[in-house]
Structure formats: structure tokens, C-alpha cells
Amino acid sequence: MSKKLTKRSEDYSKWYNEIVSMAELAEVSAVRGCMVIKPYGYAIWEKIQKELDKKFKQTGHENAYFPLFVPKRLFEAEEKNAEGFAKECAVVTHYRLKNDPKKNGKLIVDEESKLEEELIVRPTSEAIIWNTYKNWIQSYRDLPIKINQWANVVRWEMRTRLFLRTTEFLWQEGHTAHSNEDEAIEETKLINNLYKSFVEDFMSISVITGTKSESEKFAGAEETYCIEALMQDGKALQAGTSHFLGQNFAKAFDVRFSKDDGSLDYVWATSWGVSTRLMGALIMSHGDDQGLVLPPKLSPYQIIIVPVFKSPDDLVLINQYLENLKQQFNKLGIDYKIDERDNVSPGKKFNEYELKGVPIRLCVGLRDIEKKTIELFRRDEMKKLIIPIHEASMQIEKLLFDIQENLLKKSKIFLKNNTKIANNYDEFKSMIEDGGFVLAHWDGTDHTEQKIKKETKATIRCIDDTFSDEGICIISGKKSKQLVYFAKAY
Amino acid sequence: MSKKLTKRSEDYSKWYNEIVSMAELAEVSAVRGCMVIKPYGYAIWEKIQKELDKKFKQTGHENAYFPLFVPKRLFEAEEKNAEGFAKECAVVTHYRLKNDPKKNGKLIVDEESKLEEELIVRPTSEAIIWNTYKNWIQSYRDLPIKINQWANVVRWEMRTRLFLRTTEFLWQEGHTAHSNEDEAIEETKLINNLYKSFVEDFMSISVITGTKSESEKFAGAEETYCIEALMQDGKALQAGTSHFLGQNFAKAFDVRFSKDDGSLDYVWATSWGVSTRLMGALIMSHGDDQGLVLPPKLSPYQIIIVPVFKSPDDLVLINQYLENLKQQFNKLGIDYKIDERDNVSPGKKFNEYELKGVPIRLCVGLRDIEKKTIELFRRDEMKKLIIPIHEASMQIEKLLFDIQENLLKKSKIFLKNNTKIANNYDEFKSMIEDGGFVLAHWDGTDHTEQKIKKETKATIRCIDDTFSDEGICIISGKKSKQLVYFAKAY
Numbered sequence: 001m002s003k004k005l006t007k008r009s010e011d012y013s014k015w016y017n018e019i020v021s022m023a024e025l026a027e028v029s030a031v032r033g034c035m036v037i038k039p040y041g042y043a044i045w046e047k048i049q050k051e052l053d054k055k056f057k058q059t060g061h062e063n064a065y066f067p068l069f070v071p072k073r074l075f076e077a078e079e080k081n082a083e084g085f086a087k088e089c090a091v092v093t094h095y096r097l098k099n100d101p102k103k104n105g106k107l108i109v110d111e112e113s114k115l116e117e118e119l120i121v122r123p124t125s126e127a128i129i130w131n132t133y134k135n136w137i138q139s140y141r142d143l144p145i146k147i148n149q150w151a152n153v154v155r156w157e158m159r160t161r162l163f164l165r166t167t168e169f170l171w172q173e174g175h176t177a178h179s180n181e182d183e184a185i186e187e188t189k190l191i192n193n194l195y196k197s198f199v200e201d202f203m204s205i206s207v208i209t210g211t212k213s214e215s216e217k218f219a220g221a222e223e224t225y226c227i228e229a230l231m232q233d234g235k236a237l238q239a240g241t242s243h244f245l246g247q248n249f250a251k252a253f254d255v256r257f258s259k260d261d262g263s264l265d266y267v268w269a270t271s272w273g274v275s276t277r278l279m280g281a282l283i284m285s286h287g288d289d290q291g292l293v294l295p296p297k298l299s300p301y302q303i304i305i306v307p308v309f310k311s312p313d314d315l316v317l318i319n320q321y322l323e324n325l326k327q328q329f330n331k332l333g334i335d336y337k338i339d340e341r342d343n344v345s346p347g348k349k350f351n352e353y354e355l356k357g358v359p360i361r362l363c364v365g366l367r368d369i370e371k372k373t374i375e376l377f378r379r380d381e382m383k384k385l386i387i388p389i390h391e392a393s394m395q396i397e398k399l400l401f402d403i404q405e406n407l408l409k410k411s412k413i414f415l416k417n418n419t420k421i422a423n424n425y426d427e428f429k430s431m432i433e434d435g436g437f438v439l440a441h442w443d444g445t446d447h448t449e450q451k452i453k454k455e456t457k458a459t460i461r462c463i464d465d466t467f468s469d470e471g472i473c474i475i476s477g478k479k480s481k482q483l484v485y486f487a488k489a490y
Numbered sequence: 491m492s493k494k495l496t497k498r499s500e501d502y503s504k505w506y507n508e509i510v511s512m513a514e515l516a517e518v519s520a521v522r523g524c525m526v527i528k529p530y531g532y533a534i535w536e537k538i539q540k541e542l543d544k545k546f547k548q549t550g551h552e553n554a555y556f557p558l559f560v561p562k563r564l565f566e567a568e569e570k571n572a573e574g575f576a577k578e579c580a581v582v583t584h585y586r587l588k589n590d591p592k593k594n595g596k597l598i599v600d601e602e603s604k605l606e607e608e609l610i611v612r613p614t615s616e617a618i619i620w621n622t623y624k625n626w627i628q629s630y631r632d633l634p635i636k637i638n639q640w641a642n643v644v645r646w647e648m649r650t651r652l653f654l655r656t657t658e659f660l661w662q663e664g665h666t667a668h669s670n671e672d673e674a675i676e677e678t679k680l681i682n683n684l685y686k687s688f689v690e691d692f693m694s695i696s697v698i699t700g701t702k703s704e705s706e707k708f709a710g711a712e713e714t715y716c717i718e719a720l721m722q723d724g725k726a727l728q729a730g731t732s733h734f735l736g737q738n739f740a741k742a743f744d745v746r747f748s749k750d751d752g753s754l755d756y757v758w759a760t761s762w763g764v765s766t767r768l769m770g771a772l773i774m775s776h777g778d779d780q781g782l783v784l785p786p787k788l789s790p791y792q793i794i795i796v797p798v799f800k801s802p803d804d805l806v807l808i809n810q811y812l813e814n815l816k817q818q819f820n821k822l823g824i825d826y827k828i829d830e831r832d833n834v835s836p837g838k839k840f841n842e843y844e845l846k847g848v849p850i851r852l853c854v855g856l857r858d859i860e861k862k863t864i865e866l867f868r869r870d871e872m873k874k875l876i877i878p879i880h881e882a883s884m885q886i887e888k889l890l891f892d893i894q895e896n897l898l899k900k901s902k903i904f905l906k907n908n909t910k911i912a913n914n915y916d917e918f919k920s921m922i923e924d925g926g927f928v929l930a931h932w933d934g935t936d937h938t939e940q941k942i943k944k945e946t947k948a949t950i951r952c953i954d955d956t957f958s959d960e961g962i963c964i965i966s967g968k969k970s971k972q973l974v975y976f977a978k979a980y
Contacts, residue, residue, distance in 0.1 A: 027622075029618070030618065030621050031559045035557070037555040039552035039553065039554045039637060042552075042553050063536060065526070067521040067524035067525070068642055068658050069521045069524060071521060074520060076596060079595060082587075086588065086597055087588075088585070089585065090582045090584075090609070091587065092580045093581065093582075093584065094580075095579065095646040097577070098576065099576075105566065107566045107576055109608055118599055121558075131520050132517075132519065141833070147529060168557055343631070
């Protein structure tokens, strides 16, 4: 903890890596591109899981579990999907090791255990799931199927960064089956809205929403809806996606159902997911030069209590003094932790919990007992104040609510201040260089999109249909149906 | 649902497979030996997870996540562990597919993407975790570390059965690090007791506990504690294990810490786990010829309500009649489901929920409204009774408690009635043939153990130190320190 955190303005990327490490969220592992999620980081992920899971269930989804492996012949069935993931997938080819005859105590792959058909470690589960749904669906009475899975997936990324892009990551993937197109599209939108409200209400991050362009959409989808957040360095981060898959997977796996009129039709599909990438969004949205800043609803504990004591007797007195307050926290459902270590100074503890982004720190010494006070520190504003102990629980309950709101408010202002409209390509280039979202007219062609990407590194982050004013494409001068969001992105 | 369930007495194995399928718990997948856990089965697993997770956290454990893959050089570091799993592990050798130049639309492994070092899909995570702990532990101040992980693991089993033995399965694996042997042994025992109380209190299954023999213990452990349950066909099922790993992994990965006196020592370790195999134990412990029987604490919903109606108006009346009862269920935290399908007869619904093992079924028709009654059916006893609606919630709350207790009581009696003491080998063989646990004196040698296994298929299930009376080995006639538990096992 003695190492000082790099300032965001000095090196944002270094700052990010240091926070992940110093706040004990995650670390690189011995496996190329895979991470170890440490207990403090995992506790945040668990809170994310719990809240999302509740929302999925409230909207009629059930959890299930499908195999980790996808046999090659299933993997390749939906061509676009296969093409999208073929270049980055881990392939299991053997199922046994044997002793190395040349080196004692070492193992080698047993060539005799070669699989007849290779297994792909799932990069996403549409293939294995639609091959399963095939047997579950005969009639419209079997629809809709609305299933979610919490799982690990593997995509062989060349450049990895903790949480943001790792070879293995944790996620949830929803896979639904419907008897008609409208219902499937409604589901796709419902989930995208669910993601938006989760990210705003729990992560305190403001996002833009819309659909992806043809080149940015999910491999195998008809339409990809997304939520996009803006990080403090002005780069966008895709935080969640919800795909309308049309009948593509039903056709690839021959999943047909009899309608109420007796005719046969292919089933309509959606899939959607958010991943441990959200952890990256959380860190980069709220963190400051002192470390992580956690919204109270996702913090492993909302309160850290640091007792200032010189002897075990002092500590006993302090704990007696806190007894009533702790009971009130329990009653209010506020998670707190007391750090009673005697080999770490209060100052060092302060630094540690500032780094870890705990929303509120309470500090109590013998003088507080005399004065019937407690020292309160709110992490988001880095502000300290002394309050009467008898008012503490009431003030803290309100403060936690305020912190949650305050972070979202800041995020909204940041998003607003960093979203600009470019009227021509020169303006566009300079705005993109500055960072943030840039709204511009685009002629809808892949050619223009790729030219912009090549020249500015900006991609179309999303197309929000509420911006439906016609205009002129900033590149080609052709007619444009609407403004779309561009940004450089993670 | 028209298919009739095979009777246990006819073919227990077939009965098991049919329940798994007909109660919609799981099914075989397109991937050899891997299963799809269906929503109803997964909902039970989620309840198991939730309760265990609570117990782990209450005893000071934290969750974290470690990589799916283990590089070969780490996998082979602890020799016994490596030897134990080398013959049944999935090996990733490549990270890319490419288009098959010979077949349009097909993919083949891209040989250019061959990995320099193969990756093993974790069969268990001691290797990857101890390689990580190495960097976390310097001083006794860093100990203990008490981490649990919920994860999927892969063991390439030749003969698989849903839940009982699958290539991929879900589990939790705890991995703790301690500064001294006693503390590590205490932890190992604490967890074994935690498993025992979970299985008894939540799954209503009575178990025996003790340690494994040398040949049956975990590869790499000094001592394996276990809980063993007895299925209705007289075969034992290992339901959970807790391993004292000594300093084996610390030595293999060179994990040393400085003690408070400044000297260096290797760290002491434990690991422990239960898996989706528990689902198999649950099915086989309580199921009967009508299907699954679930203990209320783990049933996805405790009550199924079947309204008997001829018109939508009837249904409205019935729902009005139930309004107050439903509110009381909500208040009492009792999960219920109402099956309002109009294309399935009440009789078929009855069969369906009997198959699914829902603890209590309520049936309401117009006549019940007149009489102010409700029809109640308890699944464990297959008994029906009519009760006044105003007493229903109170009676049901108590009944759920009784069912949970009743199942455990039956399980205890079954275990007791099927545990015998053999005084000689002939008696032993005939008892083993009959099924159940057989307590017998054993001379402690591997030779005798293997002879018994070869001749009777019985293995030592566990050694319970409370049976410490000396005697004579039933095979060799040599001195025996105590009676040990034998059985044929899953």
C-alpha cells in the first residue's frame, strides 16, 4: 500500500491497471490472458450477479446450464456465427496425458487419446443451446422459452486487459425462443432496457442505447441492441448487448414448431449478455486519483469502521461505544466491516479503503467517546465531517442513498458534456481526437464507416432511432437518415 | 407425461434415468458425457448453492475465481495429483479454426495455432490456485487464506450417468492455506461437519462420516474426510469430501511463509468440494415409484396449486377465494406456483407434480368455495386431506416442517436398518450382496482391501474413528484396529 497510485491525467491506462491490482480486484494468472478474480473483486461481481439475476427472474426467465464444449459440427452450423468466432477459440483435441518416456515426472499428450471430433470451448452458447432447443420445441405451446445461464466463456484474444478483454471471462447469456418475430424483438428490447436500468440504478453509470451497425453487430444476429458507457478518458465501452437473431439459428439447427393453425414455421430467437467487463466499466467510470469509488449498492460493504486504539482496553471501550450503531446497521441492512488490525496504522487503513472505494469510512477514538461523536468520511467527495453518534445511523442511511445518486448525476453530466455534434469531417476528427461521443450524419454504408474507422479509429457505437432528423453524411455528402454515435472504444 | 415411471423394484437404474428425464431435471447433451441441466433441476441446484454459500461465508470463507485452464507444467507439479487426473483430462492444444479448403462451409483446426504448452481444462484447481497463493503469502500475517470457488470442472469419464458421473460437472471447491498443521486439520474437519449438517438439515439425508483409506483418498492428500450416503438400492454414494493436503502443494509450488519467530516453513493446505452429484443423492434418497420427492427446503416451490375450473369465470372466482391464502404464503416466505393451464387436465397436472416431487399440492374447485375448504396432498406420504381454508396457511407451514423432518427420519431409519456388522468373510459377502453398509474388521493393508474389492466389488467407504474396538480382520485374521464401513458404491 505504500506505492502511490498513478494519476489519471498522467497515464490513464497505467492508473487502471494499478487500481485493479492495488484495490485487490484481480490479477493476471499463469494462463495467458486469463485472470484471477480476487475476493474483493469477486464480491462486487456477486452483487452484480444477484441484482441482475433478480431482474431476469422478475421478467419471467429461468436459469439452466449447458455444456462447456461445443462439438465442431455444431459450432460450424450457423455460418456467420462460426466465422465470427473461429479465429479465436480454444480447441480440445485430446482427452488424456501420459508419462513422458524421456523425462521422469513429466507428462505429454497421449496421441492415442485424439478425439474423432474436436470440441470447441464455448465462446458463446447459441450453437449448443439451439441444438438442445430443437428437442424441446414441437408446438407453439412449448414457446416462449426464456432461459439464462451464468457461465464462463473463452475467446482467444491477442491483447488482453484485466476485466476489459480476457481470454476467459464470466458472464450471463440469455437465450430465448419465440413463436413470432414481434415477441422476439420485444424481448430483445426489454433486456436492453433492463441492462440500462441496472447499469444506471446499481452501477450509477449513465449510458446511451441503440442498435449496432451492420459491421459491429453480433455474428449471426439480425440486429444488435446495446448500451454504451463513456469512460473518463473519453473512450466508449460496450457494457451490454441484446441480439435479435431472427430465424438464423432455428434454420441452422432446423428448429421448427407447429403454429396454432397447424402450419410449420422456424422459431424466432434472441440472445443477450453482460460480463465481468462491467467491472472495468465500474472502475473507469467512478475511480479517481485516490483509487476506486464504489456505488453503495455494489460495494462489498458500505461502511468501513476504523477504531483508533492504543491498547486492547481501548478497543473494548470503542466496541461498546459502537454496539448500538452496529445493531442499527444490521436492522437497516447496511453492511459494515471493522478493521481491528493492530499492526497497521489508522492512516494506512484510510489509504487502503480509499483505494478500495468503500463509500463511507467511520473513525472512532477515545475522544469521540467523550464527545459522543463519530468521524465520518464520504469517499465520493473525499469529505470528512464529525457527527453526533446518536444521529449517525440516520445520516448514514441517507448519505448512502445520496452517494449512489451523486455518482449517477456526475456520470450523466460527464456523458452530456462529452457528447458533441460534428457538422463536418474536420470538426469530427478534432472532436474524436478530444474524446467522447460524437454525433454525426452517416450515409449508412459500410464503405464510409470503414473509412472513418481507418482514418480516426472511431467506430459507430450505436444508432439511436430518436435522432431521426435527416441530413448530409459528413464524409460522402450523401443523404443521411439520422445522426449516429461515434467514438473510439475499448 | 403419459409414459409410466418404471418401478424401483423392477429396475432401479432405469427408474433413476427416467426420473431425471420425466421430472425435467437434466438430459444428455450432444457432447459426450456432458449434461444439460434443465431449469427445474437447476433451480434445485441454485437452492443448494445458496445455502452452502451462506454456510461458507458464516465460517469466514470468501469466494473468488481462478482460471479454467491449467498449463501443463503446473498440472504436473504435484506428482500424485497429476498422476490421479492425467488419464482423464481434456487437453486444449490449438486456439484457432480455419476454413476447410476441401469442404465449403466446414472448419478445421488451424495447425499454425498450435500452443507451445498445452492447457488442461481443470479437473480440480489445486495446481492453479497454489501457483497463485505463492504470490499472496509471505508472512504468517497473510494466513489463513480461506477461499471458495463455484465452478465447472472436467474429468474425462468413460462411463457417465446424469448428475452421478459426468464429464463436465458443476461444483464448489474450497482451498485454504494455514500457518500450522492443527489449524488445517481443524478446517478439514469443520468443512466435513458443515457438509454433514447441510446434507441432513437441507437435503434430509442421513450420512456416515469418517476418513478414506489410503487407496480411496484424493490424489495429493494426506487425509480425506468424507460423508457417505446410502441409496435405496443399497449402494453407497460419496456426497462430499474434505481433504487435508499437508504441505504437499506448498512444496510442489514452493509456497513458504515466515513464522512469527522469523523462521521459514511451508504452508499447510486443505481443499474440499461438493458437486452436482448431490442432485443424484437427492433423487435416489427420497424418490419413490411415483417420482421425485423433494425436501421442502430445496424444492423450487413448496406448493403447487391446481385450480379445477371449466370457464374463465370459475378461475376468477377461485383466484379470489385464494387471495388471502396467497398473501399469507408471501408473508411466511412460502414459494407457491399456480398452474392455470386450460389445455391440461387436473389429473395430468397431479401426475406431473408428483413426478416433480413438489412437497404439497393444493387443489381448489367451486365446491371448495361453497364449503370453505381446500384439498391438500402431501407428496412424501401420498396422502390427501380436506382442510378448512382459514386454517390452511398455519397447517401448511407446520406440514412443510414435518415433511422435511419426516424425510430425514426415514433416511435415518433406512441407514440404520441397512448397516450390519459382519463377523466373518462369508457373512460379509452375503451382506454385501444384499446391499447396504457392512462394518467389518480390516487389517489396514492395501492387499486385503484390493482382495475384497476384487471378490465382492465392495470398497471401504469410510473409517469412523468412533469404532475403535480392536478385533480380527475378516480376511487375513490379522489384528484390526477397528471396524470400517464397506459397501458397493456409485
